[in-house]
Amino acid sequence: MIKYATRRKHFLESFIDIGTGYLLAVVMQILIFPLFGIHTSYNNMFIIGAIFMSVSCIRSWIWRMFFHWRWVKQVEKEQHWRNVREKCERERRKLN
Numbered sequence: 782m783i784k785y786a787t788r789r790k791h792f793l794e795s796f797i798d799i800g801t802g803y804l805l806a807v808v809m810q811i812l813i814f815p816l817f818g819i820h821t822s823y824n825n826m827f828i829i830g831a832i833f834m835s836v837s838c839i840r841s842w843i844w845r846m847f848f849h850w851r852w853v854k855q856v857e858k859e860q861h862w863r864n865v866r867e868k869c870e871r872e873r874r875k876l877n
Contacts, residue, residue, distance in 0.1 A: 799834060799837075799838060802834065802837065803830050803831070803834045806830040806833055806834065807826055807827055807830040810826045810829060810830060811823070811826060814826070
């Protein structure tokens, strides 16, 4: 039950983060594009915002997987050396 609640919480946080980022991007485009002489329809601005949002989601997922992979490798390495130390300690006790 705890894992489900945690996953649901993370999904909701991600949804809110991405949704507000998308809306903020579109509003910023509406305000800033004209300052640079870029004139396009609101429909195009929503499409541009969706493209940037998609790239951002993929980038975020790749970084999350990378850091998760690094964390898993670190934990595996620590567990390996813990096992080696325990085995050495057992062998040492047998000799004494």
